[in-house]
Amino acid sequence: MEDKHWQADAGKDTDSEIIKKHETKTKEWRLIERLIMGLQGEQRKARRWGIFFKSLTFGYLFILLGIFLMGDGLSPDALEEGPHTAVVQVKGPIADGEDANADAIIYALRQAFEAENSKAVVIRINSPGGSPVQAGYVYDEIKRLRALHSDKKTYAVIMDIGASGAYYIAAAADEIYADKASLVGSIGVVSSGFGFVDLMEKLGVERRALTAGDNKALLDPFSPLKDEDRQFWQSVLDTTHKQFIAQVKQGRGERLKDIPELYSGLVWTGEQAVELGLIDGLASSSYVAREIVGAEELVDYSPKGSAFEQFVDQLGVSFAKGLSTQLGLNAPVQLR
Structure with missing residues (x-):
């Protein structure tokens, strides 16, 4: 069991x-x-x-x-619906490789003068100057185009600053205008650099420069500046300065006040520049187009690159702007 x-x-x-x-x-x-x-x-x-x-x-x-x-x-043909005032920008340093290079400015000037519906050309300037060679090319082209299209007047309008090589370009126009607070002038030439000779001696560094030609190492910053080199380079600057002065006088003529300070490299406000004959009056681009030219619509003929490049640039600007906003870095500068 x-x-x-x-x-x-x-x-x-x-x-x-x-x-x-x-x-x-x-x-x-x-x-x-x-x-x-x-x-x-x-x-x-x-x-x-x-x-x-x-x-x-x-x-x-x-x-x-x-x-x-x-x-x-590059072409503003789509905007040419009627009479207008053509605008060509000279913005930033004037130099080969910069936006304000002679080739780009001259291309825009030719388009602006040749456009059937443009009644006048406004060169809108906001530049501290730059290469006298690039400025000289533009100056000569403005003179040539003015002679070729005598029915279209050329006006230079200076915004924040139109100095040195930028004023060189402006002097080729029929008339120059600026704001009362614009900086105008600086008719001079500068060449600057640094010398490291004493520093090299303190550090025990020896300079070894071999040249074929007695002056091939002219203005070498690691070698002492000789008096004859200084005099020679000063003569180069003086010659360039005289060329600058001659072009300004040719462009402005008897409107310039005959005083030595005018060509000393000083800058003046727009209000002072009127009295000195550097400019013809105080006005903006819109005022010139509306009141002087009589064609209020402004059409910008400045090269802007391809649409793709503009899109990429704008994308980069938008990204940077958004980042600065997030970091609190975009507070506006104000006059107080």
Whole structure:
């Protein structure tokens, strides 16, 4: 009897364990099933987001391609709906490789003069000057175009500053205007550098310069400046200065007040410049177009690069502006 009871108990324990094992396996399979379903759901989401971002990227590239194929942005023909005043910008340092280089300015000037509906040309200047060579090229071209298109007058309008080489260019115009607070003039030539001879001696550094030609190392900052070198270079500056003065006098004529200080490199405000004959009056580009030319609409003929380049530049500016806003760096400067 005891053996039968033992066997029965053993059989009951076995069934219970089997049930427990079955339940445990069922739970495990359910967990695995949920895990697999979850992974499949994540994969579907990842594929959808991948398709979305790929579509966005291709759309962005197609937009850029469309902008690139729209044109080079150099011609304002689309804006020529009627009589207007042509504008050519001279902005920033005047030098080869800068925005205000002779080739770019001359190209814009030719387009502006040759445009059928332009009634006059305004050279809008905001520059501290730069290369006398680049300025000289522009000066000569303005004179040539004025003679070729005698029916169109040329006005130079100085904004914040029109000094040195920038005033050189302005002097080629029929008339010059500026704001009362504009900086005008600086009719002079400068050449500057540094000398490191004493510093090299203190550091124990020896200068070794081999040349073929006695003056090949002229103005070497690591060698002492000899008196004859100083005199020679000063003669070069004086010659360039005389050329500058001659062009200004040719352009402005008897309107200039005959005083030596005028060619000393000093700058004056627009209000002072009127009295000295450096400019003809106080006015903005809009005023000149509206009141003097009689064609109020202003059309800018300055080269702007391709539409693609403009888009990239604007994108960079927008990014920098947003970053400065977040960092609190864009507080405006104010007069108080």
